[in-house]
Amino acid sequence: MKNHSPRIFLHIISLIPATWLFWQMWLWYNFFPHDLTANPIEFITDFTGNWTIRFLLLTLCISPLAKLTKWRLIKYRRALGLYAFSYGLFHFLNYTVLDYFFDWMLILEDIFKRPAITFGMLAFLLLIPLAITSFKYFIKKMAANWKSLHRIIYIITISAITHNYMMVKADILIPVIHAMILSCLLALRIYFILDKKRMFKKK
């Protein structure tokens, strides 16, 4: 019999930030004391943006961790990627609905005139095809192309961290930590590619 506990655990952990946020938004909406600070919209944008990056980095951790530990972790990668997309969608919707009230002219102006927003939009737009093609049907249908497409997760994460770095107002510590984690993951990826080539040559 299959053990579903790790998967259930992963979903519970991943949903905790969203549940907490919805609860705080409900309190805010009903004029109760809440923890969304004096500027709830900005708080929600920062909160969802940071969780998007955390899930992107977690998704990228899966493959190297599976290789290093030989644990069968790849099956959890899709869920983590979809959580990254969901928090990213929440972040974008918060900006579009609560911050700009669907003022598309202003939103487009922001996207084209503020490089920080351009990077964020690029990351979000590139996440959409990854989310759509993350299902088994596309994995089978796209075969080798699927892997090539999903490599853009590195471009997405670089764009997202650049956006994060450019958006912070004072303390750059968090985006710098994000960038350091991403650099380690990229270095590991290069190491595995070189190692594979070396093994292939030996044979």
Ligand code: HEM
């Ligand atoms: C995958 C895509 C994205 C990621 C990972 C992301 C991540 C982040 C992060 C981490 C922050 C927090 C910066 C801080 O700590 O102050 C942030 C802020 C922000 N993001 Fe994004 N973002 C993404 C896409 C977008 C898009 C598409 C838009 C709008 C078109 C956007 C608009 C903003 C704005 C306006 C802020 C500043 C909020 C404020 O502090 O006033 N982001 N983003």
